[in-house]
Amino acid sequence: MSGPLSFLDRPNSYIGRSVPRPNAKRLLQGRGTYVDDLRLPRLVHAAFLRSPYAHARIVRIDTARAAAQSGVLRIVTAADLAGVYTPWVGVLTHMKGMKSAPQHPLAQERARWQGEPVAAVVAESRAVAEDAVSLIEVQWEELPPLVSPEAALAPGAAPLHPELGDNLAFARSVDAGAVDDAFARADAVVEETFTFARHTGVCPETRSLLADFNPADRQLTLYCSSQAPHMMKEIVLRHFKLGEGDVRVVCRDVGGSYGIKIHVYPDEMTVIALALLLGRPVKFIADRLESFVSDIHARAHRIKGRIALSKTGEILAFEIDDLAGIGPYSTYPRSSVVEGGQVVNLVGSWYRSANYRARLAVAFQTKPPMSQYRAVGHPIACAVTEALVDRGAHALGLDPAELRRRNLIADDAYPWTSPAGLRFEKLSHQRTLARLMELMDYEGLRLEQRELRAKGIHRGIGLASFVEITNPGPAFYGVGGAPISAQDGCTLRLEPGGSVTCAVSITEQGQGTETVVAQIVASVLGLPFERVRVVTGDTERTPYGGGTWASRGVGIGGEAALQAAKALRANILALAGAMLQAAPETIDIAEGWIVEAATGARRIGLDEVGRAGYFRGDTLPPGVQPELVATRHYQPRDYPFAFTNGVQASWLEVDVETGFVTLLKHWVVEDCGTAVNPLLVEEQIRGGVVQGIGGALFEECLYDGAGQLLNGSLADYLVPMAGEMPDIEVAHLSTPTRGSELGAKGVGEAGTAGAPAAVMNAVNDALAPFGAHIAEQPMTPARILRALRRV
């Protein structure tokens, strides 16, 4: 690295050190505070009656028997909430032509998915509330369900929302370069239809909300399990006609989120309405069964894809056609079309080919709403791209690693603009691939594979290069009218005893946000890490900001912390300089001491500076006003996103008699720029890979033709567990973004982005000797046997 010594390279810097998370200690002792752990005076509990049908008219609701139960305080249906809220529409205005219908807390005359909330009971306990729910009598008139997106978009299909005219929520197309020409002159063309099943987040802590309204001072406090407290506050004050000073959102420990908890859910809006109506705290903890039919789902895409190649192994073009079903409403406020949009944006984008055509159609249907979930669109785009590349290599008789080497964007070609218009500042595809080959001993593994095949053991190697969208700027949501901040802020306060309190607007769900921020602040300020106390997750106590999602926490919030620390450092040095009669540039801070910059000799402790600043102003020279608080904000401006890149590999065995897959090993080489805490980066990658493997092999919300979920319990819906997971080896390269001084890009979704592609390619590699291949996820044993034509 050239240039002056950065704040990140100071002696005793914590940047790049795998510091354990101080806030993990309370979680390890069972002393965390999730929403369901909170107890408030006069607390009552809500439970919901949900539609048992995918599509039905609500003819009549009789709540008399339920209301007569001892301990039941209030029962509401749609009519009871009229006037308490305003409905919401999940449309982003910059998505041209996008449409959706107004959504309400409780279904109006019609329920449009199995699980849609229809009535709510408030009672003295959750158990009593559930008892009462079972006594509500609803007269239903079943309506024809609209389950598949194909049926929803078929000519003459009845519109799910008559006022919208049809069931097309959104359509988009891209046509870049000369696609027809590329396919016409290609030596090889491979086509495939890919199917990605609906799956869902299955957060360990289900969606949870405690809404506490105090009518005396008109204060609504929401204790929620959320990634974006400031966004939630903005939503709530908009839709419940409250003032900015009336709402506070508090997120304490959050038991997993993965994108599930950044959306507006009708049951949660009902709970807020109930708190306002009752003037007391109302708690709602979704149970596991209702979570399966009320959390957002994701990933339901049918993609027809093809690739054109020259006989020299040049990728000439990609073309895809994506059809997705998003349920009856576009989810508020982020919409439900971003996943399809990201598929269109991303497919093929890490390869040099300039010819690309994509079409996207997004349909309304009678299934639970679908929206953004960890790695939004990436696992699909990556699986389609990388499967087509592998199939292309197979068609040309080329090694799949070699085909990638020939076509990945060169490391010295940046800045680069993809055919769909993505701008890459600087990526390292070629270096990450080379590093992976070495890490996994690719040639050795190929040899082992050949030897085992001769013995009837069918193992596969799957590679997957990828990019990940991180650090989104305001053009992502804000421009579309959503109250979602792309900037974050950090306020630092030197305490009288020489420690620092840090309030930051990014949030913690276990990623290590608070640890990483403390590492940055401690490094810049010259403080021992233990002396930085970080506060997150409270709209009243932190600066305004977006929160933690879209792999943006460290890249954006971390930079705000860095800039705030620089500002506070300057303020501290100005005060210390006045105290010591030294020019501020001749002194520095190290390990909590004011030191001479030249020699490092200790002069006074930060505690002395703090005490002088707060208690002994009388000792300071005239005109010196200590400012021991500093705030800075940051938002990325140079690029719409800070892309990261990486490559993954999967090594697995397929039992061709049973269709079972045994994962043997997984490798990831990632480049997220500055890795503030490599241990936490690796754990983000590992957890992300496992989540991706879940989608590739296990997870699927199975629906029947009537739109009924068939496997809505943890006993039936398979999630990845430790027994099936391979060891995951992670290696890092670092290409810092120049858009910030910290240089950090995101890493939260990279594992999930690439893993399904690597696993699918590995399964297909194992099946290759049988002339079989699979393009459907999850790759269940039954589907693998069908691919092998054995069932």
Added chain:
Amino acid sequence: MSERVEIRLIVNGEPVAKSVPARQNLVDFLREELGLTGTRAGCEHGVCGACTLRIDGAIARGCLVFAAQLDGSTVETVEGLSDSGEIADLQAQFLARNALQCGFCTAGMLVASAELLRRAEVPSRAEIREFLAGNYCRCTG
């Protein structure tokens, strides 16, 4: 449904005497009646393992047991195992290796891990995987 049962048991070394609803499961009893919120309900159908605790020395799913069944029993939760120092080494290693993220499954993971170490002094990676295969963790995988 409103039937109540008198129980006396030892929870984390302390004697407890309570009248509990017959249908209340052990997790709800610990959380609602005793304020021991370290044990968590993740699925309430015995799959996720978040409510793993010890009853009379053996690990069990707290959501599959009624409190009313436990008259005369001894129950140990993450709070008790933390206070006694029994799982201190495990907790230190979980911290050092970042073996938790959101922490929701962690109490169950610790109780299950302690049980594995009691059965096999140095379990292999495969044995660890298999033993922990009943504890769902979405964050670290």
